[in-house]
Amino acid sequence: MKVAVIGGGSSYTPELVNGFLERVDSFPLKELWLMDILPERLEIVGKFAQRMVKAMGAPFEVHLTTDQREAVRNANYVTTQLRVGWMQARREDEYLGRRHGLIGQETTGIGGMAKALRTIPVILKIAYDMQELAAPGALLVNFTNPAGLVTEALSRYATNVQAVGVCNAPITTKMNILQRLEEVGLKVEPEQAELDTLGLNHLTWHRGFRIDGEDVWPQVMGSYIKSLRNGEMDDWDVRTIETLQMIPNGYLQYFYYTDKKIATQEKWPPSRAERVMEIEKGLFAQYAEPDRTVPPEGLMQRGGAYYSTVATQLLNAHYNDLGETHIVNTAHRGAVEGWPTDWVLEIPCKVNRSGITPLPAKPLPMACFGLLAQIKAYEILTVEAAVHGDRKAAYEALLTHPLGPAADQVQAVLDDLLTTHRAYLPQFN
Template identity: 40%
Template sequence: MKLTVVGGGSTYTPELIDGFARLRDTLPIEELVLVDPAAERLELVGGLARRIFARQGHPGRIVTTSDLDAGVEGADAVLLQLRVGGQAARQQDETWPLECGCVGQETTGAGGLAKALRTVPVVLDIAERVRRTNPNAWIIDFTNPVGIVTRALLQAGHKTVGLCNVAIGFQRKFAGLLGVSPADVHLDHVGLNHLTWETGVRLGGPEGENVLPKLLAEHGEAVADDLRLPRTIVDRLGVVPSYYLRYYYAHDEVVRELRTKPSRAAEVAEMERQLLTMYSDPALDEKPELLAQRGGAYYSEAAVDLAASLLGGGGSPYQVVNTYNKGTLPFLPDDAVIEVQAAIGSNGPSPLPVPAVDPLYAGLMANVTAYEDLALEAALRGGRDRVFRALLSHPLVGQYEYADALTDQLIAHNREHLAWA
């Protein structure tokens, strides 16, 4: 089996490599190719990757290359984890929206739109080259904003599944609180990427006992603390919102916080400098503890599970993925990309039935789905008016004065990445 990681020079990659090494019986990789245009970073990450494989006795071969076409040739699956513009672009995404009193964040709001506009054309070009070289390869998208990027790929006819680590993070957290194995925890997970709610926590599978009320009664404070929301709000909702919902439920509070502390991008950039120094040590043969602070917890386990199931291996029968709605949520268009539990097989994901969704959540999903429609149109066709329409539709913007000002800022900060600007 050959697997290719595009964006393989990311400081995330050793987390992925560690999972590939530990879970080699689930996903028996013979050749792993790391593709990245940043040759110096790629050399450091590739060296550590080979040492991790060697330490854990993995027999697979690791290849590094800046040649995308060569890297994806013959691959059974291609995993996308790239960041167009790097941490410098992320720093901008997280700062200029604050000037208008809007959340500055890399995957939602105005910053998330900027990232989508930079990313979608690049990802579509990569996918076309994968299709020319190897039309049967699965494309697993971990590149944010996952919902919009996955929809762009699906609309272009690619064999694609979107992946996020929010659900597996909740699964592991809840398993620890309940004192059970993560494999015994099945989430009733519903929404869009970075806009999801856990409406049930079941033991043993989709038909298992729903222990969410018990979980909130006994561990509600710990859950609320992780979300950085008041316990009373979580209790009133009766569900567990993704931590990304704090940008909606406590928008003004978040803006005040973001204006008084260094950006997450600045923190990550400093962390990356330290990690790359560590990766250059020829004695290092395991992922460093600092990597846990970088983000992407359990990403490797989720990626292995999904790839194994798509390629006919031993992955879990049900996994949370991003895929076409196709009637699963009747209040959204069939071609909306939703994030739900699905049965995964060699033909791709089949979403499980979802009980009727509370209007409190369905309304916000419908609003953000409309935004994602407009965002994808702006990413594919360009133009100031399309950017303005997307921003005006977003519930974290929503006022024409803000949308106008943010449109000008977005274009000014991203001109080098926008072919039409």
């Protein structure tokens, strides 16, 4: 079996390699191909990955390449974890938002739109190379942000390639709930628990939790609201959570508490991108240590907790036809009654060799659906803008987004975006 990792020079790669090493008994990987367009990063990360694998008895080979087509040729699985423009572009996205009085964030608002416009054409090219060169039935697993928006593009413009978008947020929520239950005396293994969540990537509402099929959501919510009341955490205001009786994805804070988030930006530097740049300097120095064979503890500071768990569990379920439930991004195809069937949602799905099948899900209440529908309209317009270099669609997308600028400022913000990232937006030139 061959797995290709596009963006193999990422600081996340050692965690992914570790995940494959932990699953060699059930997931018979033979060739892991790490592809990156930056040879110097690929050399550091790739050599470290090779040492990691060798230290575990070399159960599979690790190949390094800067040739995307070579990487995907005959691949059974292709994962994407790339960043067009690298971390410097993320920093530009953050400060693009700030200088216009908007949210400046990697996946949300103007920053997320800028990243999507840069990223979608690159991911589609990977899908088209897979269609030509990959093994029959190959699966594309996209981790690249904004994951839902990228998957929306794949669903609409790479229909001959099986693709799914993945995020670590659902499993992180699940593990946090399990930790909370353990603190009150109920220890549960992750495989016993099932999270019910629905929405878009980074725009989901968690609304149910089962242990061995038994609903324990009332206990979860009771404990959560108690912690909010006691001041143990300040993620949300109590009234909102009591009203919704759901736990929103953390990124919904940008929508629910926009003024607070914008005020926080005024304290930059450092922005998140600037902090990550410093973290990665340390990580790459450690990766380059010639005797290192295990990932450094500092990798957890990078973010992306449970990334390798999500990735390898999904691939393992698909390869071994397990029929497990995983929360992923895919077109729901009627699983949510009354919603357009072609919408890509973050939704529980059954995963086996025949594919990714969304499970029937109850629609969200109107208080959540209104925001979701508005963001989905923005996403569809952004896909059209990214694929066709359509400035009108880009204008409409920014006009539609609830975190966008005032109508009479849309053109100025859009012009700034297109100028700032001109080098990575050839479709608009």
